[in-house]
Amino acid sequence: MSTTDYKRKQIAGRGIPVTGNDIDTDRIIPARFLKEVTFESMGQHAFEDARKANPEHPFNQPAYQGASVLVVGQNFGCGSSREHAPQALMRWGIRAIVGGSFGEIFFGNSVMLGIPCLTVPQADLEWLQKQIERNPKELVSVDVEKQEVRLGDRVIKASMPDGPRNQLVQGTWDSTAVLLEAGDKIEATAKKLPYVVGF
Amino acid sequence: MARTLLDKVWEAHTVRTLLSGQTQLLIGLHLIHEVTTPQAFQMLKDAKLKVRMPERTFGTLDHIIPTTDQTRPYADPLAEEMAEHMIRNTKEFGLPLFDMATGKQGIVHVIGPELGLTQPGMTIACGDSHTATHGAVGAIAFGIGTTQVRDVLATQCLSMAKPKLRQVRVDGTLAKGVYAKDVILWIINVLGVKGGVGYAYEYAGDVIDRMTMEERLTVCNMSIEGGARFGYVNPDQTTFDYLRGRPYAPQGAAFDKAVTWWKSVATESGAKFDDVARIDGSAIEPVVTWGINPGMSVGVTQRIPTVESASEPERPTYREALAHMGFEAGQPIKGAKIDVAFVGSCTNGRLSDLRAAAEVAKKGKVAKHVRALIVPGSQQVAKAAEAEGLHEIFKAAGFEWRKAGCSMCLGMNADQLVGREMSASSSNRNFIGRQGSPTGRTLLMSPAMVAAAAINGAVADVRDILK
Numbered sequence: 105m106s107t108t109d110y111k112r113k114q115i116a117g118r119g120i121p122v123t124g125n126d127i128d129t130d131r132i133i134p135a136r137f138l139k140e141v142t143f144e145s146m147g148q149h150a151f152e153d154a155r156k157a158n159p160e161h162p163f164n165q166p167a168y169q170g171a172s173v174l175v176v177g178q179n180f181g182c183g184s185s186r187e188h189a190p191q192a193l194m195r196w197g198i199r200a201i202v203g204g205s206f207g208e209i210f211f212g213n214s215v216m217l218g219i220p221c222l223t224v225p226q227a228d229l230e231w232l233q234k235q236i237e238r239n240p241k242e243l244v245s246v247d248v249e250k251q252e253v254r255l256g257d258r259v260i261k262a263s264m265p266d267g268p269r270n271q272l273v274q275g276t277w278d279s280t281a282v283l284l285e286a287g288d289k290i291e292a293t294a295k296k297l298p299y300v301v302g303f
Numbered sequence: 304m305a306r307t308l309l310d311k312v313w314e315a316h317t318v319r320t321l322l323s324g325q326t327q328l329l330i331g332l333h334l335i336h337e338v339t340t341p342q343a344f345q346m347l348k349d350a351k352l353k354v355r356m357p358e359r360t361f362g363t364l365d366h367i368i369p370t371t372d373q374t375r376p377y378a379d380p381l382a383e384e385m386a387e388h389m390i391r392n393t394k395e396f397g398l399p400l401f402d403m404a405t406g407k408q409g410i411v412h413v414i415g416p417e418l419g420l421t422q423p424g425m426t427i428a429c430g431d432s433h434t435a436t437h438g439a440v441g442a443i444a445f446g447i448g449t450t451q452v453r454d455v456l457a458t459q460c461l462s463m464a465k466p467k468l469r470q471v472r473v474d475g476t477l478a479k480g481v482y483a484k485d486v487i488l489w490i491i492n493v494l495g496v497k498g499g500v501g502y503a504y505e506y507a508g509d510v511i512d513r514m515t516m517e518e519r520l521t522v523c524n525m526s527i528e529g530g531a532r533f534g535y536v537n538p539d540q541t542t543f544d545y546l547r548g549r550p551y552a553p554q555g556a557a558f559d560k561a562v563t564w565w566k567s568v569a570t571e572s573g574a575k576f577d578d579v580a581r582i583d584g585s586a587i588e589p590v591v592t593w594g595i596n597p598g599m600s601v602g603v604t605q606r607i608p609t610v611e612s613a614s615e616p617e618r619p620t621y622r623e624a625l626a627h628m629g630f631e632a633g634q635p636i637k638g639a640k641i642d643v644a645f646v647g648s649c650t651n652g653r654l655s656d657l658r659a660a661a662e663v664a665k666k667g668k669v670a671k672h673v674r675a676l677i678v679p680g681s682q683q684v685a686k687a688a689e690a691e692g693l694h695e696i697f698k699a700a701g702f703e704w705r706k707a708g709c710s711m712c713l714g715m716n717a718d719q720l721v722g723r724e725m726s727a728s729s730s731n732r733n734f735i736g737r738q739g740s741p742t743g744r745t746l747l748m749s750p751a752m753v754a755a756a757a758i759n760g761a762v763a764d765v766r767d768i769l770k
Contacts, residue, residue: 118430125620126496127594130734134741135713139367139381140340141388143449153741177496178616182530182596184713185736186339187448205500207531209432226616241664245577254677267325267464276323283458286318286327291458293329295320299422300331300359303553303560 110275112218112248115200119244119255120162121233122151122268127176128183129210134190135184146188147195163196167240174231175244176203181210190214200252202230202244202262215268220248222262228253232258232260248274305571308537309468309503310444312568321462328463332442333360333426333455334411335398337367337389338715340431343452344392350572353458354396361420362400365410367715370705372405374540381454382716409681409707410434412649416520417683419549423538423565428455432532433649433731435526440546441538443503446527458653466532467577472508475585477524480766482659483518484651486510486750488590488600490522490582491529492747496598499531502577505570506536510584517655524650525731529598533746537569554679588763592635592733592747594624599733603752607634615682627735628744629723635727637762639746643726644675644702644757645738647752648712651729652680656750657688660729661696663754666768669701670760674717676711677702704745714739727756 137149141191153159170213174193181189181201190213190256193201201214201221211221234253235257236244245254246262250274253260294300346352354360367382377383387539393400401407401414412433413484415421423441424766427434430452447461454461473489480636491498502524519536526534536542544563546552553596556639588602591646599621609632610621619677625632630639646660657679669675677697679685685707688694694704712716712730719739720726726738726745733745746762756766 111723128734131739135715135737138338143342153736185446185448205497208500209446216450267323279456279462280457281456283327283460290316298564303557
């Protein structure tokens with residue numbers, strides 16, 4: 105399999121801001137919508153309860169339909185390991201996420217789907233959210249390789265840890281094939297563990 | 304140089320360093336349940352891959368199963384479909400499944416340690432964020448997503464970055480009526496819900512050293528609630544005594560050899576940590592959450608904090624929490640009226656939790672307006688509790704005695720809050736909508752405190768009842 109199509113160096117699209125800190129994966133997709141054996145319908149349930157409770161929720165607003173760069177606050181995606189959360193966002197149309205910080209399992213799950221999560225300072229994320237609200241049509245450009253977010257004339261320094269960033273830039277985030285390349289080394293590592301071979 | 308358990312276990316399981324700079328980490332034990340795996344099995348089938356080491360994966364049914372009538376097919380057709388997929392997939396790929404008929408079914412994080420599958424020095428992964436629970440025996444155990452479940456099935460490995468390590472020391476002596484749940488809720492209160500992002504937690508200190516294994520399981524369980532993907536306690540005599548004789552633990556002479564290896568993986572004295580946090584265990588009182596994340600908590604004698612007491616960026620969350628919960632800033636948490644009481648979950652669904660709740664249940668009757676559920680963490684916990692007559696104590700006091708499962712912790716079965724019901728819950732998350740109703744409200748606390756609230760009809764100080 106060629107990794108060309110998998111490279112996630114730059115992603116550009118319209119932005120959508122979801123303000124607030126500590127937005128957990130139960131909020132992104134409540135557990136009662138996980139009773140599915142596929143991820144196909146997850147997109148329609150993204151933020152479902154929050155959208156029902158608040159007609160003004162960004163995911164409800166016509167101005168943001170078709171947006172692909174989500175801008176969030178601190179500790180976004182904390183809580184449950186449910187991959188259904190980034191699956192729901194991806195199937196709604198999100199291709200990159202910019203925020204203050206991320207729940208670690210959510211971050212890892214997003215990378216496994218080829219969705220970069222970049223962190224920016226609090227002041228910059230607030231500016232981004234306000235700027236997107238003012239002009240939802242403007243393109244937000246996320247440069248994973250250079251770790252930058254661009255909007256209008258501004259270039260904001262962003263960051264993403266080396267390992268997952270390299271996976272996205274190299275196109276190796278779909279990791280099964282990469283892990284299988286280790287071949288016999290996997291069994292060799294297992295055979296050195298006393299609990300595997302027997303005490 | 305003195306090394307930590309994290310250093311040693313990580314190194315022993317490193318297959319190689321990947322081009323990305325991450326570690327290809329071998330997973331020694333893979334636990335699966337019905338909610339986060341059907342898509343992973345489908346991906347495996349689509350890619351025509353087999354399970355690499357089928358003897359290292361074990362399954363159970365926990366999230367969606369009903370806790371009342373468990374006759375198949377289940378009343379909820381979606382739950383039935385998920386169970387059916389799990390049974391079919393594990394059969395097709397040759398993986399053991401602890402279903403109802405085995406007598407060993409239960410919440411994945413309860414049965415792992417209970418069966419002795421969970422052992423010191425292992426790497427353990429499961430498609431569930433509370434996998435950190437297993438760290439209590441001295442393992443590196445963490446939650447993963449479904450695509451990562453696919454990777455573990457297909458390769459027995461994950462691509463991972465080694466986290467930094469923070470030692471969380473809890474010294475002093477816990478007061479009567481203060482439990483492991485209060486300790487972890489207080490750790491999260493002090494260090495914050497995102498304080499552990501990028502870190503693993505090593506729990507240590509007098510209080511942790513003196514804890515039973517079940518108490519340590521409760522502490523490690525909520526590591527993720529403090530932002531740490533995993534947490535562990537170094538293996539010691541308590542660990543070895545707990546594991547001896549369990550069905551999947553080494554038996555006979557092999558057990559003694561295992562103990563030698565288990566001791567060798569513990570953090571060495573003088574090892575350096577990236578950070579050390581100190582908590583005074585003697586100062587902890589029974590803790591109750593008042594907000595919408597597990598860090599928003601107070602001691603039971605305290606008042607709900609004001610918005611102004613929070614840092615500027617946290618204030619919107621405080622406002623949202625007060626509005627959702629229907630609380631006034633400055634209001635005492637004691638006396639907050641409840642509608643539902645829930646004892647159970649992977650945090651507090653073990654025998655010692657049920658004993659603590661029963662001790663309180665003996666002292667009174669569930670308030671008339673309260674619906675109270677006791678949901679054991681596993682079939683074996685239920686059996687042991689029944690052998691002691693705990694179920695009779697609960698039933699006599701007006702609690703419902705249910706069958707094992709995740710139940711109202713996340714409301715994937717019929718056990719859900721209705722409307723704005725307020726729940727006193729021994730579970731792990733008070734997120735908006737967590738217990739099945741979008742407007743439902745959750746107060747997290749220890750099992751004994753839940754029983755006290757059930758009897759009082761409102762948040763109570765269990766120390767007053769235990770006097």
